[in-house]
Amino acid sequence: MATSASPFPGGQRPNIPSAAVKFPAIKDYEQVDREIAGTLGPSLGWFAALGIAILCLLVGGSCWTYQVYEGLGAAGYQPPVMWGVYIVTFVFWIGIGHAGTLISASLYLFRAGFRTSIYRVSEAMTVFAVMTAGLFPILHLGRPWKFFWLIPYPNWRLIWPNPKSPLVWDVFAILTYLTISSTFLYIGLIPDIAILRDRETNPMRKSILAMLSLGWRNSDREWRHFTRAYLFLAAFATPLVLSVHSVVSFDFAMALTPGWHATIFPPYFVAGAIFSGIGMVFTITIPLRKAFHLEHYITLNDLDAAAKLCLFTSTVVGLAYLTEFQVAWMSGNHFEQDYFWNRVFGQWAWAAWIMLICNCVLPLSLWSQKLRRNPNWLFILSLFINLGMWFERFVIVVPSLSHEFEPWQWGAYQPTFVDYGILLGSFGWFFMWFLLFIKQLPVMAMAEIKEALPPRMAHPFDDEHDLTAGGVDPSYEGGAH
């Protein structure tokens, strides 16, 4: 079974994992703690990045304040285009969020090995992305200070929200999603926080970590229930991902608007979400593994596997685009036909082609293994994917509204500095939280990485018990002594 049995020159261990050995460059449990916990100390570059993020957030914040005072007219809406950058960005961030849960939960169910090293990052990404997305439905309201009217709470008016409205479905879906994914993240963090607690010397921090770790002791009983609960949460989270983005797609699919009124939206949106999310995972993890010197945790194998998933979802999305056109073409519905013509060859061609090139053409490069295993290319590509997916949502939202049933009311759309400012602010908000996270909590699940490591053995080959479970490389003499 062993592939790389022969010793490597110079005793230097090549970073080419095999099916059996996931982390050849990692000798023992202590190394994991040492290296990962070692990434936590704040650095100058980190402070700089945080500063920039907060600056962006402030820009967005002031734009929003101005918009609330002046009225939504400050943004670039041009009826009949009543939804614009805000809804586009909302869907964009929700999409980002989904890949996180998919990687952490679904891949957990499928026992996909490459999950281990990247899931913590993507899980955190999910939570922060959803926190970001959740803002937009509120700040795109005409009267944002009334947002709580969408939540069914008992009130003396004796009135309730309209449960037939997709927007109320959104409220339930997104709140649920935020709760569950943050619970999932936290539960997974508990053992790692316990590790930090045990390493911590500063009593102040220690007590805080002690609280956060809920007094976790790594006892067999804790682990037993922990693994079960984690499994069930994963089992909940996986369909939740699908449902939440389906619900988001209902915001459009439930409408009459040509270009929105399509049954393929739920699967189409889910695929798109995963696609964009993986793009964002690349954007985040590739610099991360470099900055934190974690190349031997996030191995090329992991990137390769993720890239394959990326390629797959890209083709699914491409298929969805084609299906839309084909439906419009064969439906005989001239509203739809006019709209799609106008989208691709008319008024909105520029946006449509940005979308098609970024989402369908460039990812085809991933057919080559060379590029799949080239972090730099993956990073560049991921930026294009993020752009393309933002434009996908733009192309769905704006052109549809600008070219509806009533020719007399056909229009255009031109965002203002307020729209762009708030868009920028959303990135600031997201990265602020993310940067704070990576320096406070481990960016990788140490306990889980240890699970994938061979434990120290007094007698590696014990005929009574097969202790090789967990994939011990025979070529590797267990024990550091």
Added chain:
Amino acid sequence: MQGVLGAFSHLDSAVHAVEDLRKSKVGDITVFMPTPRHEFEHALHAPPSKVRYFTLAFGLAGVTFGYWIPVWISDYWPIVVGGKAIATWVPFTIFAFEVMVLIGGLATAFAMFGLAHIPRLTTTVGYDARFSSGHFGVWVAADPDRTDEAMKILSKHGAEEVRRER
């Protein structure tokens, strides 16, 4: 409560120690491990977790509640929108599902807390910081008269350190 704590750096030795301790019935055994190793579960013959029952029960409760909310709301102040029925169950399935996941998921988490006896304030008794990083720990809640026996077994299996705790 008092007992004996043994720290092992090797998985197999710790496992063997646990087996012997069980045979000799010196007292309740708790194993500390940096990462879940099912070898111990075999050795301890641990029963499967009960979390599943909570998940199921509250999941079902969630579905019911999730249908009830929108139906009650629509019926409380009957208003026709878009010529649709007052209470349309088909879209309300969305509420049912989301609320199921919400309640079921939270219940799972809290059930885990309850069954695993966390949160707990103190970790000191019978615990050692090593157990979160590299070492495996075996804690035997042994009566004073049997502690020596327990310590013997632990050290026999090559525990790096064995100590009495109270």
Added chain:
Amino acid sequence: MTKRRKWTAIPGLLALAAGAVMLSAYSGASTSQKSSPVQPIAFPHPVHVQKLGMNCLYCHNAANKSMDPGLPAVSTCIGCHNLIGPDRPASDLGPARKSAELAKLYKFADVAGVGAGMGPNAKPIPWVRIHKVPEYVHFPHTRHVNAGVTCQTCHGQIQKMDRVYQFASLNMGWCVSCHVNGYSAKEGLEAAGYETVPGSTPAAQGAATPAAVPAADRKKARYDCANCHY
């Protein structure tokens, strides 16, 4: 052991907070309820309504034909009060006294003395408004009065108030529950001080009953939003 309970207390606290929120939400809290501002002239409703038995419509003369109830013109006051001056002789209303309030009225109306008409420098009396629904609510007094709803149902027992205060919360839940559950003529009349014996039905009290509504115990009204909000 005791320590562990500390932790489990937190969800309890959260539940408590939630309960409090719901309670306050349901209480129908209204900041203006019970408010009873000082008026430029302390007009005694009890005397005019209870003792003298004046009909509300004498002064609030539009209440049965308009959205607005109507406010008595100063000349309406003077109509009676240019004979009933500040110097009150002893009567069944009380011993002889000097009424400061009527003096104020004369000052507003620029009335020289008993018998004299309003002068050129008469000023309207700046009554302080007590009952007000938001501008986006259209409350037609005419519909309610003509349906036989007694003033006291919403305004409280004005005939007993020495200083008028806001009786009802005037919030939407309060309106709606009456529209949905219906108005009971019995309760309304009791509030108005009619002993509910045969012969003191709304009809007998001169309030009309729309033919559309059969003589039911409780008169239900529309709860359609566009009934009040447009």
Added chain:
Amino acid sequence: MTAPTAITNMTQDIKKPGVKRREFLKVLGLSTTAIAATACSEDAGHLIPYLVSPDQTVPGVSTYYASTCRECSAACGLIVETRDGRAIKIEGNPDHPLNHGALCARGQSALQGLYNPDRFRMPMVNEGGTWKAITWEDALNRLSAGLASAKTSGKAGGTVFMNQHESGTFPRFLDTWLGSLGMPAHLSVDFEADSAAIEANQRSYGVAWPFLSFKDADLIVSFSADFLDGWGANVPQQLDFADARAKLGDAPAFVYVGPRRSLTGLNADSWIACKPGGELVVANALLGKGSVDQAVTDAGLDPKNAAALKKLATLVAASKHILAVSGVRGDNALDVALAAAELNKAHGAVGTTIKPAQPLLGFEGIAHTDQVLAAVEKMRSGAVGVAFVRGVNPAHALPKAANFADAFSKVGFKVSFTSFPDETSELCDLIIPDLHSLESWGDAEPIRGTIGLMQPTMDPVFKTNSRITVMAPSTADVLIQVAKKDAATAPKFPAADYRSMLIAAFPGGAAGLDAALPKGIVAGNLPNRAPRAAAPGKSTAGAMGTGDLTLITYVSPLLGDGRGANKPWLQELPDPVTKICWSTWVEIHPETAVRLGIDRGDILEVKTAAGSVKAPAFPYLGVHKDTIAIPIGQGHRSKGATPTFNPMHQDKNQVQWGYGRYSRNLGVNVLDLIPVGTDAGGGLILTATKASVTKTGDHETLPSTEGSARQHGRGIAQAINVEDLNRPAGGDEKAEESLPGDASHAFLPGLRSPVAADAQGDFGAPTAENHGKDKGLYDPNDIRGMAKRRWAMTVDLARCTGCSACVTACNAENNIPTVGAYWQNATIWADQVPGRNIARGREMNWIRLERYFEGNPDAKFGEDFEARFIPMMCQHCGNAPCEPVCPVYATYHSPDGLNVQVYNRCVGTRYCSNNCPYKVRYFNWFGYGEEGRKQYAFPEPLNWQLNPDVTVRGKGVMEKCSFCVQRIREAENRAALEHRDVQPDEFTVACAQGCPSRAITFGDAADPNWTVAQQIGDKRAYHVFEELNTYTAVVYLKKVNHLASAVTAPRA
């Protein structure tokens, strides 16, 4: 907003009989305009009672006064709705013989003249170039002094008094007054009047303006006569034209001959696009003088047009009762008008379609323009000691070439009685503002045998501490007061004031007047006024310059000669033809535009011999390819420096010279391009100037409400050829262009039931058995009986002319803000240009008129095309797509079939608008309704006009047509008060009431006794986007096309 109890008090002497009724109408404070967003618990404020409660009025209930319209010469009858002492709406007087209850947009906008924030609040005097407000006493003294000095200087004989033309007693009174001072009679000026047409009428029929009866015609031919754009008596003509068209099969065909297809032209069945002045050739050809083929070339027709002309010739030949009208404003204007009259005489028009027996006296005695020009020259000569202007604005309405300002400056003493800070007032020495016609007494004789009365509907808006009368005086009163000061003239004016003078003169005196006032009209005649001075009889057209294009300038159907420009409603109302507002544009034929490389919105420089202006281009199918067309009306300027108006910090008393904040510096005044020349009728020549056009390279997005001018075969505005009217139902039942035969009535069941879905049979399953339709108020048997009704509307496109009066009616009724003023955009990095919000599609009008072109797809000149107008408002769908998507039930379907919008519940997701196929929902992007914001649309006192029954919407909420739910509730309240049900056709909605073509009908479709319930069964009935299964409550009746052969088959 609920109006607070009438917050009014009493003016001084209440004894004065007769006047009492309106004197109390003095408003102290005003009901704060409500904002949908205001919180519930707030300081409730004070209640200010009446001192003496007025008779006749009940607080919170409207009182209606009859009066007479003064916005144009026709003098239609008005009914003015007042609430708590404020006029809040103007409607036509149903009993009036002229307009029968109809009223045009301009008439309805009189309110914004009344409440115009830029009206003079006090008399003003110009001392060394600086203006200061003075008291009325001071003003009168200065006036007397001026008159005295004029007398002593012996220049009294040279006095010029230019009065905005009006009929009735005042002109005669004015002449008597002038006479008493030894001054010549005044000039009754109306720059909109078509002198040539009047002259021709005088010569051929003996009256200035006979009644034109379109109903009785079998063929209508118009030679550039825009009888739907304000040429002549707009409203009666439109009403009669609509009645004619409503005869469907028997309706007269209508052919328009002229270089520019105006609104009138767009209503024609066929357009013969001759070059300016070419009308004469055509007319002669039709008279048999000259051959038709020759005419084609001489009139500058495109060969493709020849067929249409031949067709016309045959039609004319066959016509028994033709109605030919000419509104040519070129140098041969009079000749064409006379030729048209000849046609009429030749084809039995006189007496049938042309009724000299019932002349419209409003057009008697209008001075023609060369009289005005003569007066101007007299001023220049320095022979004029005193000059008066009242309501008329020659500084703007005369060509720059006439150089009025220079001439005027030569006058010793210049007095203005105008109430707005227009260009002419700015040149005066003394301003004594007149009262608005809605504040003053007066009379008119709109049509022989009927006297229309004018009465104050409220106290003057701007109070003064004047001791002359109890109110600010009207000009008539001022003149009387001045006369009384002078012992010589005093005896001639015994009456205390103008009102008592009228009473004295009135048949039956005060009693008779009081009896007549409620109706506003009374049978009788006023003494004939002095006949109009003889026309010059020959045109004085100087050199009309050179250039490859001919400039056509035309009177704007909305702004008139410019007097409408200070009313935001009229500025915001898209031009019926071009759909552009808040600016001036240059119409140019697409072919020519392509030839010159001009795009829509390119700023062009138009040069003529007289001058040049810059304005954006608007390629328009409806102009002759060798012409460009520019409307008159905009381009008001102040001669002084004009700081940009900032509503946030603005001194209330600072005069907004340049005709007020809403019109100053808007667009250009095309009259700067016109040389001084008059036609043989004495009218200014408007359509003969040669011009050249160059691109400046600048570009602007036109503030237009037009998205696409084509229907793309979507069957929104449908038409049917007259031949197909009675064809049996074709197999094809789809809603299609010109679908022959009977329409599909699949939607009818939906109109019978408040919840349409139960009409859908199997599709309606959700609302079938116990699925909620029968719940509570939706139960037809519910005792509250709401579900008995289904409010619905029909719009007869055969009647609709696209005049847009319904839009203004809706604005007035529903407190709809105007959003086009340049300061109504955002603050930071937002361009502050007029109509910016409109250009971004943010207009708010709840009802809009869509104008679609059919035929001539590639815009070739000479190929005929058809225009279709369709009013589009909320369709109140039975299955409304907007409803289910609202997360907070802010919009829903009420049991009586309305699609309700609850402003105070709306959170502003705008999802409803996304989901509305008709795009009839409008969003408050800014706080247009919130006082104290720069975008506030109702600056004091414009907010006095706000309808107390309708909430003023705050920022961030959606709004839309409510089917005037407040009127529905009002009717229900009234019915309940009288213990009865609402009677069929008891009330109607604002747009239907205002429509001068009677195209809109509103009512309960579920009750067969209502007219609307009968009309929805009409064979022309159809639903817009019926295929979307929305079951709308608005049913359109197809337009009927005559002469289908002349029109390119409208197929997309």
